[in-house]
Amino acid sequence: MHAPGGHPHGIGAVRPENFAWSRAPMIVYWELTNACGLACRHCRATAMPDPAPGELTTAQGLRLLDDIATFGDPLPHIVFTGGDPLRRHDLKLLMAEAAARGIGVSLAPAVTPLLTRERLAEAKADGVQAISLSLDGSTPAYHDGVRGVPGTFEATLTALDWAAELDIPVQVNTLVTSVTAADLPAVYELLSTRKLLRWSLFFLISIGRGTELTELGPGEAEKLMAWLNGLARTAPFQVRTTEATHYRRIAAQAARRRGLDDAGIEASPMARGFGIRDGNGIVFVSNTGDVTPSGFLPVAVGNVKESSLVDLYRNHPTMRALREPERFKGRCGRCEFNRWCGGSRARAYAWTGDVLESDPLCPYTPKQRDAEPELVTA
Ligand code: SF4
Secondary structure: OOOOOOOOOOOOOOOOHHHOOOOOOOEEEEEOOOEOOOOOOOOOOOOEOOOOOOOOOHHHHHHHHHHHHOOOOOOOEEEEEOOOHHHOOOHHHHHHHHHHOOOOEEEOOOOOOOOOHHHHHHHHHOOEEEEEEEOOOOOHHHHHHHHOOOOHHHHHHHHHHHHHHOOOOEEEEEEEOOOOHHHHHHHHHHHHOOOOOEEEEEEOOOOHHHHHOOOOOHHHHHHHHHHHHHHHOOOOOEEEEEOOOOHHHHHHHHHHHOOOOHHHHHHOHHHHHOOOEEOEEEEEEOOOOEEEOEOOEOOOOEEOOOOOHHHHHHHOHHHHHHOOHHHOOHHHHHOOOOOOOOOOHHHHHHHHOOOOOOOOOOOOOOOOOOOOOOOOOO
16 A cells, blocks of 8 residues: 555646536546555555455456546546556556556555666656655654565665656655654654655554554644644645545634635645545545545445446445535534545544544534534544
8 A cells, every 4th residue: 555645746736616526536546456565554455465366457457547538638647556556567558558548647666676766767758757655754663663574664765766866756655643643753854855746644544454553633633734734834845644634624724814715725726635535536446446435445336347437436326425525424514624625534434334424533623504512532
């Protein structure tokens, strides 16, 4: 699991009406395989050494690309993820075929001996627009402890150097848990000396191998996001969160305090990712073709072997509901920020079994719509 979120290079300039991504997603995450040489403790894919039975074939993959091309202009961007996408024997062909259809592609490789400078140069020549790499700690002890393979920390820094030399934009993904949070300032210091496009902090959801780790509490997450929002104003790269959409509420509240009105906020760069959440601007295709609203929300709405991804994304009742924040329950339903934020639908589901429930990581009490007082524990 190497590309939990964020927005690849150069996309996101076109915002839909009312922040509802009804026509097409901004990003299709396609898990090419769940085969992977790492054994990360938080892995969504519960990646295995070998491909799963029923993995999409090359022919099925090409049909999926044909289908994605019918989303129309602007086309979604595809993130080839895994497992380790470098384990797909037909990766080069799929990248070329995506490019031939005018579809932009990013790659989320695992850091294993398969990731070489030559492989990265080849990916760039094949049209890959950006890559993402995971760095979960500022030291080998932190990072390799999460990733399960000694030496991955140093290898990740080397891969970052290669990408910089090859001029490939990089998003670094960092896991946020109750254990790793204290190390984040040191991770930032380490990254700030390197060339990178974006730092995306993935707030753990207790699914897959992630159940062995612990999420931050709402109070701690709020403090961390306030720190991030301050950092984002001077950082030499973009700062984003994954599965922590209320970072947008915190950014908007800070902007209001600086005197910006809502129209100004919506016109500013900070609004580029507003509205994007599981099923709204994001869709995920598993290695066997199951379609889910994101890689962290394991509610399959169909399978691309039998159905059109375009049809499932646009018309499946679950997908439609995820684009209608007025249907959300509890605080997220009443919240005046819900068009911009809407909460992590994946976390709501993980905690309650209901994709429309409130995001339990957010301690905000909405100001409107007859909010009832609620107790939130940190
Ligand atoms: S209550 Fe829900 S919609 Fe409002 S800021 Fe929190 S997570 Fe976002």
